[in-house]
Amino acid sequence: QTASTHEARPGTTVLRPVIEPGATQSTPGSTRIDAEKIDGVDQVRLNATNNVRLQRDNLLLNSDRLLFDQVSNEVFAEGNVKLKRGDDEIEGPKARVNLDTLFGEFETPSYVLQRQKKVPGASVEDRRTGRNDRSVTQVVRGTGQADQLMLEGENQYRMKNATYTTCPAPDPSWYLRMSDLDLDFDRDKGEATHSSLVFKGVPIAYAPWMDFPLSGGRQSGILPPTIGATSNTGFDAYLPYYFNLAPNYDATFAPRWMSTRGLQLAGEGRYLTGGSTGTLKAEVLPEDKEDKTSRSLASWRHNQNLGNGFTADVDATRVSDRAYFDDLSSRVTATSQSTLLQQATLGYNSGSWLSGNLLVQRYQVLEGASPYNRQPSLSLTARQPDFHGFAFTLPMEYTSFSHSTPVPGTTQTQPDGRRTVAYPQVSYPMESSSSFVIPKMGLHATRYNVDRTTTDGQAAMRRQVPIMSLDSGLIFERDTQIGDTAQVQTLEPRLYYVKAAYRDQTEIPVFDTAKADFNFAQIFSENTYSGNDRIADSNQLTAGVQSRMIDASSGEEWLRAALAQRYYFADQRVSLPGETLRTGSTANLLGGVAGRVHSDLWAETVLQYDPRVGLWERAVTGLRYQPGLSKALAASYRYQRDQFRSFDVSGQWPLWGGWYGVGRYDRNLRDHRTSEIIAGLEYKADCWVFRTVWQSLVTNEKEKNTSIFLQIEFNGLASVGSNPVNLLKRSVSGYGKINDPGVGDPKFGD
Amino acid sequence: CGFQLRGAQSLPFATIQLGMNPYEDFTAAIKRQIATSGSTRVVEKIEDAEVLLQVVRNEKEKHILSLTSTGTVREYQLRQRFSFRLVTRAGAEIISRSDIFVYRDVSFSEGLELAKAQEDALLYRDMENDIVQQLMRRLAKAKMPPAAPEAAASAPAATASAPAR
Numbered sequence: 001q002t003a004s005t006h007e008a009r010p011g012t013t014v015l016r017p018v019i020e021p022g023a024t025q026s027t028p029g030s031t032r033i034d035a036e037k038i039d040g041v042d043q044v045r046l047n048a049t050n051n052v053r054l055q056r057d058n059l060l061l062n063s064d065r066l067l068f069d070q071v072s073n074e075v076f077a078e079g080n081v082k083l084k085r086g087d088d089e090i091e092g093p094k095a096r097v098n099l100d101t102l103f104g105e106f107e108t109p110s111y112v113l114q115r116q117k118k119v120p121g122a123s124v125e126d127r128r129t130g131r132n133d134r135s136v137t138q139v140v141r142g143t144g145q146a147d148q149l150m151l152e153g154e155n156q157y158r159m160k161n162a163t164y165t166t167c168p169a170p171d172p173s174w175y176l177r178m179s180d181l182d183l184d185f186d187r188d189k190g191e192a193t194h195s196s197l198v199f200k201g202v203p204i205a206y207a208p209w210m211d212f213p214l215s216g217g218r219q220s221g222i223l224p225p226t227i228g229a230t231s232n233t234g235f236d237a238y239l240p241y242y243f244n245l246a247p248n249y250d251a252t253f254a255p256r257w258m259s260t261r262g263l264q265l266a267g268e269g270r271y272l273t274g275g276s277t278g279t280l281k282a283e284v285l286p287e288d289k290e291d292k293t294s295r296s297l298a299s300w301r302h303n304q305n306l307g308n309g310f311t312a313d314v315d316a317t318r319v320s321d322r323a324y325f326d327d328l329s330s331r332v333t334a335t336s337q338s339t340l341l342q343q344a345t346l347g348y349n350s351g352s353w354l355s356g357n358l359l360v361q362r363y364q365v366l367e368g369a370s371p372y373n374r375q376p377s378l379s380l381t382a383r384q385p386d387f388h389g390f391a392f393t394l395p396m397e398y399t400s401f402s403h404s405t406p407v408p409g410t411t412q413t414q415p416d417g418r419r420t421v422a423y424p425q426v427s428y429p430m431e432s433s434s435s436f437v438i439p440k441m442g443l444h445a446t447r448y449n450v451d452r453t454t455t456d457g458q459a460a461m462r463r464q465v466p467i468m469s470l471d472s473g474l475i476f477e478r479d480t481q482i483g484d485t486a487q488v489q490t491l492e493p494r495l496y497y498v499k500a501a502y503r504d505q506t507e508i509p510v511f512d513t514a515k516a517d518f519n520f521a522q523i524f525s526e527n528t529y530s531g532n533d534r535i536a537d538s539n540q541l542t543a544g545v546q547s548r549m550i551d552a553s554s555g556e557e558w559l560r561a562a563l564a565q566r567y568y569f570a571d572q573r574v575s576l577p578g579e580t581l582r583t584g585s586t587a588n589l590l591g592g593v594a595g596r597v598h599s600d601l602w603a604e605t606v607l608q609y610d611p612r613v614g615l616w617e618r619a620v621t622g623l624r625y626q627p628g629l630s631k632a633l634a635a636s637y638r639y640q641r642d643q644f645r646s647f648d649v650s651g652q653w654p655l656w657g658g659w660y661g662v663g664r665y666d667r668n669l670r671d672h673r674t675s676e677i678i679a680g681l682e683y684k685a686d687c688w689v690f691r692t693v694w695q696s697l698v699t700n701e702k703e704k705n706t707s708i709f710l711q712i713e714f715n716g717l718a719s720v721g722s723n724p725v726n727l728l729k730r731s732v733s734g735y736g737k738i739n740d741p742g743v744g745d746p747k748f749g750d
Numbered sequence: 751c752g753f754q755l756r757g758a759q760s761l762p763f764a765t766i767q768l769g770m771n772p773y774e775d776f777t778a779a780i781k782r783q784i785a786t787s788g789s790t791r792v793v794e795k796i797e798d799a800e801v802l803l804q805v806v807r808n809e810k811e812k813h814i815l816s817l818t819s820t821g822t823v824r825e826y827q828l829r830q831r832f833s834f835r836l837v838t839r840a841g842a843e844i845i846s847r848s849d850i851f852v853y854r855d856v857s858f859s860e861g862l863e864l865a866k867a868q869e870d871a872l873l874y875r876d877m878e879n880d881i882v883q884q885l886m887r888r889l890a891k892a893k894m895p896p897a898a899p900e901a902a903a904s905a906p907a908a909t910a911s912a913p914a915r
């Protein structure tokens with residue numbers, strides 16, 4: 001029971017009886033003390049005993065006994081002292097606090113510090129745009145004990161012989177034990193000396209000095225190490241350290257120890273200035289114990305906004321030798337590369353009638369045939385989208401094509417050369433909400449200058465191809481009902497006719513051109529080739545129809561079906577070297593369905609049928625069932641006649657307790673080889689996660705690389721993705737990181 | 751079977767500001783589509799807009815679909831994910847964060863990098879058209895909050911010219 005109340009304002013101290021017993025509100029800056037007994041000397045000192053409760057602003061102090069020195073504004077509390085400040089709570093037998101400065105100390109306290117924290121997305125992009133939409137709000141609750149705790153202002157704590165954990169008390173699975181600990185919530189940073197990480201009662205790591213994030217945010221510190229073994233590198237341990245150097249640049253430094261290869265050093269720096277963003281990366285293995293050479297990688301990506309519509313970009317990666325990724329990487333995105341790009345671009349686009357870019361592009365060839373380098377390539381596009389209803393476009397391009405030194409064992413049959421292309425086009429689009437008709441005409445003009453190595457063939461050539469097309473379509477709709485929800489179904493027929501003149505192109509080299517895939521985008525475009533070295537002689541009509549199912553209340557499209565076929569009015573005459581000429585009037589029939597077929601079930605099918613020979617040319621079918629986070633199963637079958645036939649299943653599913661299974665099986669049925677197998681187990685405890693992943697990946701004709709990764713992640717100590725997590729995100733459709741609900745899009749998988 | 755030619759596609763707001771790079775072809779395509787509605791204008795300044803289209807993310811990604819027996823890429827999937835929100839100038843959410851995800855498969859072969867890069871560009875244009883179409887459908891279904899009296903007083907032109915839904 002409250003017996004009396006004392007209100008103290010700076011400079012005034014008045015003892016007065018309780019006005020509102022039990023009231024917790026007090027005016028800012030004033031101190032209110034409730035206790036069963038209060039006595040003392042007015043404006044000098046107060047003694048409060050039994051159920052003492054002191055409140056000042058958001059600070060609340062409970063204790064058995066309290067001495068309040070009004071001259072220094074300090075309180076001395078004893079017996080079951082409990083200090084609450086916001087969400088922080090400190091308990092101990094004895095404490096001293098200055099109410100003005102919020103400096104003070106506790107003896108042998110235990111503490112709970114809690115902060116609500118938005119954890120931002122992990123990419124530079126997020127920080128550049130300042131968007132926080134990928135972030136997840138997390139309550140981070142750190143608890144521990146100390147021999148002594150010093151309060152050092154609003155948001156700072158300093159402790160001696162302390163423990164810290166984000167696990168719930170009283171028996172944490174892991175904790176840090178430190179001789180000195182500073183927690184600075186203003187800077188979101190913890191610093192410690194002589195710290196040991198104790199997991200299940202066993203110290204597993206020691207650092208003489210370390211810092212760590214208090215909220216799981218972006219902080220300098222050790223990232224979760226990856227420990228594993230691979231068939232190419234032996235025992236493989238990767239210990240990244242993250243330097244949060246400034247809000248606009250950071251760096252990761254990662255030593256990697258491979259028992260059969262040696263010590264590799266890797267570094268990555270990301271930066272961001274007013275007009276640019278970029279990433280620099282380097283890896284060095286000074287002496288590969290197996291190959292007896294030094295091996296390295298360097299990479300630079302840079303985007304710069306130069307103002308007035310000008311941009312400059314660099315994208316360049318180089319490795320010391322062609323087997324670099326096959327030997328040292330377990331990531332399929334690295335091992336599957338056949339070339340590495342080195343490119344610099346100067347772009348211009350200010351929204352005016354003219355845009356363009358200047359490009360210098362080279363390739364480092366790792367495997368197989370080599371593409372041409374473009375040194376340089378200048379392209380400009382002039383545009384007038386609406387001139388009395390007419391739309392004018394003029395793309396122009398000049399490129400100098402050259403080859404790198406041929407890969408040993410291959411022969412270079414194609415000559416170098418220079419090409420200039422201009423393709424003026426005019427169209428008259430007539431569009432309404434229910435229909436469109438777009439007639440278009442153009443003249444594709446090209447000039448070649450070829451460095452012939454033999455006397456055969458011309459050096460200078462010109463080609464002019466007039467092309468005209470007519471694109472038209474209608475949009476029908478009807479209202480329908482599925483279950484209780486109103487739906488709109490569309491029916492969208494489309495007709496596309498294209499005519500292009502025949503020009504003999506057998507003398508023209510092939511710099512950048514190949515037969516384009518047969519797909520819905522391609523059959524409604526002018527040229528069956530992608531690239532400018534072959535302009536197909538076309539006289540053909542494409543007929544297609546598409547239907548979508550749209551939720552009537554949200555406008556969300558959830559299912560789509562399409563069917564299309566092309567009819568030829570003439571046989572093919574233009575071809576690429578080695579290509580068989582097509583005869584006959586019908587092309588393949590193309591059909592597809594994709595979307596959500598049931599609440600948690602997505603399906604996709606694409607079929608391409610050749611009616612002339614009566615064979616399926618291409619078939620893709622896939623299913624994904626994803627009823628929730630970290631619950632996803634997917635299967636797909638992909639077939640292309642004479643090319644490939646593969647089957648892929650992947651999934652992640654809760655098994656029992658905190659255990660989750662995750663895996664993938666990708667089989668090349670045509671060559672009877674398994675491309676990739678992943679099998680993993682994840683265990684989610686209250687405040688830590690364990691992962692083990694085994695992977696087998698085809699790296700080249702004969703070899704496979706098998707790897708095993710182990711990882712323990714302590715929640716709140718670090719939460720940046722590392723090797724097994726990235727691998728799972730890439731390979732398992734719908735993978736959700738079990739201890740981070742922000743990763744893994746419930747709908748599409750991330 | 752009940753199909754009829756689609757009627758006029760009006761949007762339930764008079765002015766919109768696009769939080770996107772104005773020079774990109776994708777932005778230009780969205781502008782053109784909004785202009786075809788006839789009754790809605792794209793404005794440059796946030797102060798002039800009744801609603802704001804906020805792009806949460808617009809990411810392109812190349813995902814490996816299948817490998818050859820030699821471990822190089824045989825097929826890619828080009829993916830684009832466009833996430834957006836529609837809010838009033840005052841910040842009230844009209845359409846909460848929504849995703850439009852489109853993808854296209856494309857084959858790949860060593861040595862054909864230059865040709866395939868141009869094919870990728872064609873497919874990305876096709877995907878962006880697809881996103882624009884889907885976005886327009888969703889914008890047309892935006893449920894505008896009832897006009898608050900003070901909003902009506904401060905921006906009479908905007909509320910008065912808003913087309914009936």
